[in-house]
Amino acid sequence: MRPGIDWSQLWYPGPTRVFSDDELARAGADRPGPTLVAVALLNYALLGFMLLQMAPAAATAPLTLLLAGTGALAGPIALRVWRQPSRRALTRWSLVGVTGLLLLLALVIRGLDLAPGSDARAWVLAVFIGLCSLLSLGWWFVAVYRAHQIEARLREQAEQARALAMAGQLAAAQIQPHFLYNTLAALQHWVQVKDDRAAPMLAALTGFLRATLPLFNRPRLALGDEAAAVREYLEVMRLRLGERLRYTLAVEPAAAAAQVPPGLLLTLVENAVEHGVTPMLGGAEIAVRARAEAGRVVVEVQDGGPGLAPGAADGVGLANSRARLAQAFGGRATLALDNAAGGGCIARITAPLETA
Amino acid sequence: MTTAPVTALIADDEEAPRAQLAAALAQAWPGLRLVAQCANGVDAWDAFLEHEPQVCFLDIRMPGMSGIDVARRIDGRVPVVFVTAFGDHALAAFDAGAVDYVMKPVDPARLAQAVERVRLRLATREAGGAPALDPAALQALLAQLAGSVRRPAPLQVIQAGVGKEVRLIRVEEVVYFEADSRYTRVVYDGPAGGGDALIRTPLKELLAQLDEAQFWQVHRSVIVNQRHIASAVRVDEGQMHLVLRGRPETLPVSRHFQGLFKGQ
Numbered sequence: 001m002r003p004g005i006d007w008s009q010l011w012y013p014g015p016t017r018v019f020s021d022d023e024l025a026r027a028g029a030d031r032p033g034p035t036l037v038a039v040a041l042l043n044y045a046l047l048g049f050m051l052l053q054m055a056p057a058a059a060t061a062p063l064t065l066l067l068a069g070t071g072a073l074a075g076p077i078a079l080r081v082w083r084q085p086s087r088r089a090l091t092r093w094s095l096v097g098v099t100g101l102l103l104l105l106a107l108v109i110r111g112l113d114l115a116p117g118s119d120a121r122a123w124v125l126a127v128f129i130g131l132c133s134l135l136s137l138g139w140w141f142v143a144v145y146r147a148h149q150i151e152a153r154l155r156e157q158a159e160q161a162r163a164l165a166m167a168g169q170l171a172a173a174q175i176q177p178h179f180l181y182n183t184l185a186a187l188q189h190w191v192q193v194k195d196d197r198a199a200p201m202l203a204a205l206t207g208f209l210r211a212t213l214p215l216f217n218r219p220r221l222a223l224g225d226e227a228a229a230v231r232e233y234l235e236v237m238r239l240r241l242g243e244r245l246r247y248t249l250a251v252e253p254a255a256a257a258a259q260v261p262p263g264l265l266l267t268l269v270e271n272a273v274e275h276g277v278t279p280m281l282g283g284a285e286i287a288v289r290a291r292a293e294a295g296r297v298v299v300e301v302q303d304g305g306p307g308l309a310p311g312a313a314d315g316v317g318l319a320n321s322r323a324r325l326a327q328a329f330g331g332r333a334t335l336a337l338d339n340a341a342g343g344g345c346i347a348r349i350t351a352p353l354e355t356a
Numbered sequence: 357m358t359t360a361p362v363t364a365l366i367a368d369d370e371e372a373p374r375a376q377l378a379a380a381l382a383q384a385w386p387g388l389r390l391v392a393q394c395a396n397g398v399d400a401w402d403a404f405l406e407h408e409p410q411v412c413f414l415d416i417r418m419p420g421m422s423g424i425d426v427a428r429r430i431d432g433r434v435p436v437v438f439v440t441a442f443g444d445h446a447l448a449a450f451d452a453g454a455v456d457y458v459m460k461p462v463d464p465a466r467l468a469q470a471v472e473r474v475r476l477r478l479a480t481r482e483a484g485g486a487p488a489l490d491p492a493a494l495q496a497l498l499a500q501l502a503g504s505v506r507r508p509a510p511l512q513v514i515q516a517g518v519g520k521e522v523r524l525i526r527v528e529e530v531v532y533f534e535a536d537s538r539y540t541r542v543v544y545d546g547p548a549g550g551g552d553a554l555i556r557t558p559l560k561e562l563l564a565q566l567d568e569a570q571f572w573q574v575h576r577s578v579i580v581n582q583r584h585i586a587s588a589v590r591v592d593e594g595q596m597h598l599v600l601r602g603r604p605e606t607l608p609v610s611r612h613f614q615g616l617f618k619g620q
Contacts, residue, residue, distance in 0.1 A: 181461065182460060186372030186376075241370065278419060280419055281396055
């Protein structure tokens with residue numbers, strides 16, 4: 001969308017976003033910081049001092065009165081606008097302020113009995129007009145500044161919440177309860193009937209858990225470490241599915257050193273087993289490959305399953321993987337799913353090759 | 357109650373849980389006789405038609421046809437108990453008590469409970485009582501559960517090798533499929549002419565890939581395109597056959613499927 005001019009700002013200036021009480025509470029800081037207050041006071045005092053230096057002696061008393069009164073009026077109004085930086089509040093309090101200034105002006109002229117045409121009266125009127133413009137501008141600035149500050153804080157909070165949620169999802173997604181319980185069911189049975197497959201199954205499951213559990217809290221790990229966990233996972237599945245699962249796993253040494261967000265490869269392999277192998281009556285093959293190529297690491301997981309369902313959307317695992325790739329590499333990493341040439345589905349991650 | 361043992365079918369695509377269930381059932385229900393142990397949904401449905409078991413224990417995630425799809429086809433004719441792993445499925449819907457389930461790994465106490473319920477339902481049925489849930493409600497519940505199971509896209513084209521050529525038959529041109537020992541005979545009739553061909557895919561596997569609304573299974577070994585059915589004729593008690601539009605042959609309708617043709 002092309003940014004146009006918001007003409008309503010001419011007659012109704014101020015921030016367009018209206019914050020709810022809850023948002024204001026979350027943003028915190030319901031009064032400006034001491035630095036901002038000090039800077040404003042100092043500038044105002046300097047302005048007053050310069051005006052009094054320039055003005056004739058007769059205008060000193062009325063100007064001092066006018067400046068002091070204006071200051072007393074402007075501060076509390078700026079504070080109100082700060083607390084609720086909306087157009088409505090800005091307009092309302094600006095009107096109150098200007099009315100107050102007019103009353104103050106009348107008080108000064110009448111009270112000190114400044115004659116029409118006198119120098120002092122001309123100075124007071126000129127300064128009054130200047131102060132009116134200065135204050136409207138100042139209040140407007142307070143509203144806009146504060147609105148931006150609140151927006152930035154809310155955005156920051158939202159991002160933190162998202163990162164936390166993602167970390168939680170990662171931990172929950174890593175070991176699928178479905179996988180664990182089905183594996184335990186098989187294991188329990190084989191132990192009961194003293195089947196020889198119990199020992200290798202327990203070894204593979206232990207290896208998988210040992211490799212996977214420490215991954216949760218690390219932002220990155222070497223692809224080779226994740227491949228080791230994936231090998232244990234595939235071994236567990238091969239024991240469970242028997243002839244139905246065949247797999248190959250080939251990770252080039254250069255690619256094994258690549259630092260990647262944890263869990264990506266495992267998610268792709270789990271998807272390949274779930275959608276590419278178990279739905280097939282005769283089972284299928286899975287090929288996991290990783291190679292280094294011109295400063296990038298390329299990871300592929302190919303299955304011999306039914307291929308992509310037309311119009312299929314990303315599941316939780318894939319959506320999560322995309323988000324975590326983007327978080328780690330920005331736009332420099334890709335994750336694509338395609339139908340493979342010989343049938344089945346191929347998932348491919350490419351990312352910058354970064355080593356620890 | 358009769359003294360004959362109750363017959364059962366169990367299906368799970370993994371060998372270990374299937375064997376475990378068989379062992380646990382032998383403990384929980386000594387009078388039960390397993391007539392079929394199947395490794396996928398396609399075999400389970402076929403074995404159901406062949407052996408006519410009185411109760412079925414079905415895993416939900418299975419290749420070919422899910423346990424829920426098999427239960428939909430069984431359509432309340434016999435009690436079904438689902439066997440499922442934790443996190444496998446929307447189990448909340450099962451809690452309605454309409455459809456029973458046990459979790460893997462199988463807990464003996466929980467299985468004994470499910471067995472008790474099945475025996476009660478079988479006894480009620482034998483005494484001529486009404487089923488626990490009316491068929492329409494059961495179908496609705498299963499359809500709701502089936503929504504969360506991924507199903508492959510329906511078949512569009514069948515490739516049949518005839519001599520040196522491979523003939524491409526559009527599925528909508530098929531009149532019927534018939535199991536022929538290890539092959540399936542495809543009889544078709546389209547604008548480009550009709551004929552028949554043998555394909556290697558077994559009928560039971562084709563079934564799961566066809567649009568249920570268009571292709572009706574009428575016999576363990578026959579699936580017919582309903583657009584070609586002219587009429588269903590009851591020959592005598594228990595016997596029925598189909599007359600096709602513009603074709604001389606008739607097709608048998610086995611007892612299980614006679615409910616499809618009841619007149620209105």
